Amino acid sequence: xxxxHPNNNTEGAPSEPPEKKHLPAWLKVRGPGxxxxxxxxxxxxxxxxVTVCEEAQCPNRGECWSHGSATFMLGGELCxxxxxxxxxxxxxxxxxxPGEPERVAAAVADMQLRHSVITMVTRDDLPDGAAxxxxxxxxxxxxxxPSCIIEVLTSDFNGNAEALAAVMDARPHIFGxxxxxxxxxxxxxxxxxxxxxxxxxxRRARELAPGLVVTKSGLMLGLGEQREELLRSMDxxxxxxxxxxxxxxxxxxxxxxxxxxRYLRPAEFEELRxxxxxxxxxxxxAGPLIRSSHHDANFxxxxxxxxxxxxxxxxRGEWPC
Numbered sequence: 001x002x003x004x005h006p007n008n009n010t011e012g013a014p015s016e017p018p019e020k021k022h023l024p025a026w027l028k029v030r031g032p033g034x035x036x037x038x039x040x041x042x043x044x045x046x047x048x049x050v051t052v053c054e055e056a057q058c059p060n061r062g063e064c065w066s067h068g069s070a071t072f073m074l075g076g077e078l079c080x081x082x083x084x085x086x087x088x089x090x091x092x093x094x095x096x097x098p099g100e101p102e103r104v105a106a107a108v109a110d111m112q113l114r115h116s117v118i119t120m121v122t123r124d125d126l127p128d129g130a131a132x133x134x135x136x137x138x139x140x141x142x143x144x145x146p147s148c149i150i151e152v153l154t155s156d157f158n159g160n161a162e163a164l165a166a167v168m169d170a171r172p173h174i175f176g177x178x179x180x181x182x183x184x185x186x187x188x189x190x191x192x193x194x195x196x197x198x199x200x201x202x203r204r205a206r207e208l209a210p211g212l213v214v215t216k217s218g219l220m221l222g223l224g225e226q227r228e229e230l231l232r233s234m235d236x237x238x239x240x241x242x243x244x245x246x247x248x249x250x251x252x253x254x255x256x257x258x259x260x261x262r263y264l265r266p267a268e269f270e271e272l273r274x275x276x277x278x279x280x281x282x283x284x285x286a287g288p289l290i291r292s293s294h295h296d297a298n299f300x301x302x303x304x305x306x307x308x309x310x311x312x313x314x315x316r317g318e319w320p321c
Contacts, residue, residue, distance in 0.1 A: 116151065
């Protein structure tokens with residue numbers, strides 16, 4: 001554990017011991033199974049696809065896959081960053097697979113997804129951070145499934161403005177980039193990331209596609225944040241034009257990762273959801289098991305944005321015939 005990690009400074013209900021061996025009852029989920037789950041599992045394995053469901057040890061994997069939903073992770077299984085919260089392995093990644101965008105698109109079409117979520121490992125080894133690869137996947141999914149809402153969850157691209165512009169030029173319906181935690185804890189929780197840079201990425205994403213995108217961000221709770229810090233982060237996101245917010249419980253992937261400082265109760269998440277909505281977010285998903293890509297956290301863009309994106313893509317000759 002980093003020497004400057006807080007012991008316990010989250011306000012609210014009584015805290016759980018940092019090294020609690022057994023999760024609270026509200027964090028226990030049923031194991032995955034069922035015919036639909038197995039079909040999705042076989043499709044993912046057969047197409048050599050990587051899902052954040054597996055790589056991030058998401059507690060909702062059984063629920064989402066059983067509903068025929070999955071979040072695809074681009075760029076391989078290895079990440080160039082070593083964030084203190086993340087289960088994805090850190091090592092030098094392999095070169096990008098040029099066939100990956102089409103395989104993801106084929107899976108989205110085969111699964112008949114109405115809302116696809118595409119995320120990525122951070123690829124600091126590449127000049128554009130894999131932005132062109134993400135853009136190619138957005139376009140491939142649109143060709144294969146033109147009625148599907150395309151949501152992306154990207155890295156900060158090390159602040160590379162051209163990389164972000166390349167992604168936005170592909171016209172995702174929803175652009176997501178997670179703040180993950182409050183400003184004070186960012187140096188501890190997010191390796192190489194910067195709180196203000198993440199805010200800047202979210203602001204510039206909207207500026208690059210005015211009226212053509214919804215922006216979204218998420219925070220993990222239970223890492224030692226204080227209530228006032230969390231509210232400040234909400235306001236910071238609103239100032240960048242972010243309209244969708246997710247709030248979930250941080251769960252420690254292994255003893256090598258940051259400890260859980262506190263398990264928030266479901267009622268606390270519901271209270272925070274009300275606060276976030278009152279502050280101005282258009283949509284908020286908050287709960288112990290909520291994750292950025294959890295299907296319960298999906299909020300469709302307003303009809304006017306969907307129509308504007310279709311007009312824009314058609315005008316450029318990129319809409320499927």
